Amino acid sequence: xxxxxxxxxxxxxxxxxxxxxxxxxxxxxxxxxxxxxLITGExxxxxxxxPRIIHAxxxxxxxxxxxxxxxxxxxxxxxxxxxxxxxxxxxxALSDRKGYFEVTDGGTIFLDEVGELPLATQSRxxxxxxxxxxIRVGSSKVLKTNVRVIAATNLNIPAAIKNGKFREDxxxxxxxxxxxxxxxxxxxxxxxxxxxxFAADFAEKYRMPPIRLTEDAMLILEEYRWPGNIRQLKNITxxxxxxxxxxxxxxxxxxxxxxxxxxxxxxxxxxxxQHDTNxxxxxxxxxxxLFDMKKDxxxxxxxxxxxxEKGEASHPSVSDITSLVLKDQYPTLPSEVINSTTDAGAxxxxxxxxxxxxxxESFSLEEKEKELIVKALEKNHSxxxxxxxxxxxxxxxxxxxxxxxxxxxF
Numbered sequence: 260x261x262x263x264x265x266x267x268x269x270x271x272x273x274x275x276x277x278x279x280x281x282x283x284x285x286x287x288x289x290x291x292x293x294x295x296x297l298i299t300g301e302x303x304x305x306x307x308x309x310p311r312i313i314h315a316x317x318x319x320x321x322x323x324x325x326x327x328x329x330x331x332x333x334x335x336x337x338x339x340x341x342x343x344x345x346x347x348x349x350x351x352a353l354s355d356r357k358g359y360f361e362v363t364d365g366g367t368i369f370l371d372e373v374g375e376l377p378l379a380t381q382s383r384x385x386x387x388x389x390x391x392x393x394i395r396v397g398s399s400k401v402l403k404t405n406v407r408v409i410a411a412t413n414l415n416i417p418a419a420i421k422n423g424k425f426r427e428d429x430x431x432x433x434x435x436x437x438x439x440x441x442x443x444x445x446x447x448x449x450x451x452x453x454x455x456x457f458a459a460d461f462a463e464k465y466r467m468p469p470i471r472l473t474e475d476a477m478l479i480l481e482e483y484r485w486p487g488n489i490r491q492l493k494n495i496t497x498x499x500x501x502x503x504x505x506x507x508x509x510x511x512x513x514x515x516x517x518x519x520x521x522x523x524x525x526x527x528x529x530x531x532x533q534h535d536t537n538x539x540x541x542x543x544x545x546x547x548x549l550f551d552m553k554k555d556x557x558x559x560x561x562x563x564x565x566x567x568e569k570g571e572a573s574h575p576s577v578s579d580i581t582s583l584v585l586k587d588q589y590p591t592l593p594s595e596v597i598n599s600t601t602d603a604g605a606x607x608x609x610x611x612x613x614x615x616x617x618x619x620e621s622f623s624l625e626e627k628e629k630e631l632i633v634k635a636l637e638k639n640h641s642x643x644x645x646x647x648x649x650x651x652x653x654x655x656x657x658x659x660x661x662x663x664x665x666x667x668x669f
Contacts, residue, residue, distance in 0.1 A: 272305075274448075278440075278441035282439065283309075286309045286312045286438060287312065292317075295407075296409045297433040299488075300439060303487045304440040306487045309411075325367075326371060328372055342360055342383060344397050344398075348396045352397065355395075361388060364406060368408055370409070374412040374425060381426045382648070391404055447521065451477055451480065454496055457496040457497070470508050476508055479517070495516045
């Protein structure tokens with residue numbers, strides 16, 4: 260077995276974090292066995308590298324290795340992709356087709372985003388893990404396969420089990436050997452190393468001098484939370500490499516490329532048992548809407564209290580408040596538009612309090628979610644894969660939402 264440094268060089272792993280080294284050590288130790296492995300970690304931490312390490316050091320290394328992104332396959336075709344189908348099993352099944360488990364017989368299959376699998380498919384997968392048996396879609400013949408299964412997820416699986424979205428027995432079957440990959444924010448000493456590696460790679464790719472960070476920029480880089488982890492760091496490094504003419508990047512320049520952090524969202528906190536930690540979850544959309552609503556209400560309250568404290572009005576009218584909100588949120592909006600919008604007459608502050616419940620009831624999460632989906636599809640010219648990426652959800656989840664909101668013809 261190669262030493263740790265040799266493994267890192269072979270698989271282009273950068274960093275010396277203890278959690279990362281521990282994950283590599285477990286992967287190499289379990290590789291010679293046929294035990295199932297479940298790799299957990301946030302989106303973008305590099306989970307896809309570890310199945311390749313396990314396969315490369317296993318007795319199956321000369322057999323087939325297939326990586327399957329379960330979240331990218333529509334729910335209606337996932338069983339056919341994994342287990343195959345018989346001719347005529349469904350519309351478009353013009354011939355027999357072998358699934359991944361049949362093609363990979365004797366090798367290793369990596370199921371990425373395994374938490375996105377439908378419950379019916381989870382049952383089929385459990386049978387493969389327990390007995391090595393499966394049945395093609397549209398067939399009654401039991402087939403056998405000898406496949407090493409490695410799975411990965413960025414979901415909080417115990418929470419998914421509690422919510423009835425993941426089978427508990429399948430979880431324990433997959434989780435025979437757990438491997439946890441630490442997020443980038445817990446690998447502060449590795450962030451600068453990764454940045455330099457990416458900067459050198461892009462300099463070679465685009466034939467330009469590599470970008471370098473000043474000391475204050477390095478501090479910003481290390482203190483940022485990196486919700487997208489290594490993938491986000493690589494993307495930002497590429498953006499800076501292409502756009503910036505000055506190759507020495509200071510803190511002010513770097514900040515322009517770092518999105519504003521959303522630390523207040525509980526759905527994004529690590530280790531929560533009540534919310535999935537999946538940044539690609541549809542639930543994130545709903546939480547974003549809720550907190551945007553809360554922020555708007557808080558802004559409105561501050562404006563009202565500010566007027567009262569300054570003595571500008573003992574009983575500010577709805578039109579006064581609306582005008583202030585519009586001017587605050589849209590400073591470039593013409594005054595005649597603001598005046599026409601607020602020309603509804605003055606009403607005392609008490610009337611605002613009386614209608615507060617009505618205003619809250621008028622908000623519909625479903626309508627907001629539907630509106631976001633439509634905007635994402637329009638922005639990406641109906642390309643669903645790109646729309647799903649912008650929304651932060653899997654393509655399969657987007658398909659389900661389109662069906663739910665009767666947007667399938669969009």
